[in-house]
Amino acid sequence: MTEPAAAPTRWGILATGKIARTFARDLALVPDAELVAVGSRRAEAAAAFAAEHGGRPHGSYEELVADPDVEVVYVASPHALHLEHARLAFEAGKHVLCEKPLTLSTADAEEMVRLAGKHDRFLMEAMWTACHPLVRTVAEQVRAGRYGTPRHLHAELGFRVDAGPDDRMLDPALGASALLDMGIYPLTFAHLVLGEAEQLTGTADLSDRGIDLDVAISGRYPGGALATMTASITSWSSRAAAIATDLGRIDVPDFHHPTRATFTPYDGGDGDAAREPVEILAEDAVIGRGYGNEIAEVGRCLRAGLRESPWVPHTQTLTLMRQMDAVRAQVGVSFG
Secondary structure, eight states, X not given: OOOOOOOOEEEEEEOOSHXXXXXHHHHTTOTTEEEEEEEOSSHHHHHHHHHHHOSEEESSHHHHHHOTTOOEEEXXXXXXXXXXXXXXXXXXXXXXXXXXXXXXXXXXXXXXXXXXXXXXXXXXXXXXXXXXXXXXXXXXXXXXXXXXXXXXXXXXXXXXXXXXXXXXXXXXXXTOOHIIIIIHHHHHHHHHHHOSOXXXXXXXXXXXXXOEEEXXXXXXXXXXXXXXXXXXXXXXXXXXXXXXXXXXXXXXXXXXXXSOOEEEEBOSSXXXXXXXXXXXXXXXXXXXXXXXXXXXXXXXXXXXXXXXXXXXXXXXXXXXXXXXXXXXXXXXXXXX
């Protein structure tokens, strides 16, 4: 006798910006997930989103979280509004997947975790990098010592943002920050591969409105491993990551949306003694742009009755928030 198929995870999307649209496209590729509703502050925006991606449109966030068909809410609003919108969802009895960074500060992130516990609801930061099959494979194999002892990691992520001063990427009131928008990725990558940072030092170039436009971070990690990480909203970086070990080098040409990773072994002390690169292969497939894998992970956790994901645990999210708080303090950025 075959087991009955599990009911699909029923999703509601809160906010209809660019990231929400990318998320919705990947959600459509996940077999056991269903978009049932979308909410916006403007009814016409919700209707347009629903016409393109499906689901029932709601002209307010309150209507969205009150929808009885919604099981879990994906919070896709600007960073500064995450806590407010997650609270709405929890109070309506919904589980939450919240865009990264979870909030603007550790204190607010701790409050969101507290609310999840109070309402006995699942909460996960939408750090899809930590759910990406290739990133997970690289991190697991490095930690297992398969490629030798890691001594240095470099990761960079930069995009040029051409937008008006009121855009969320440039408006301090909405949490604009190269560190929060871009820097969270290299910091997360280093955390997954090397463990929790023992020391981080940052420097940044600030806008005339006091937001960090470009940031560079150096870090010391367990075992004496070092890392250099950069983030930018003014320039185009390679988006590459590399890990140097005592046996060779791992290259991830685009760690932000990785499709390939290689290990190049070296024979010894001669710098020219590199051998042929070896492809690092993940067992699982990437779903869409990678957001599909975090969507599938949320569904897996909910079916298992979990209140947090072992891949993106609350402790990891809070650790990275504390790191970003510390770097912001060092470079002189405050959200008031």
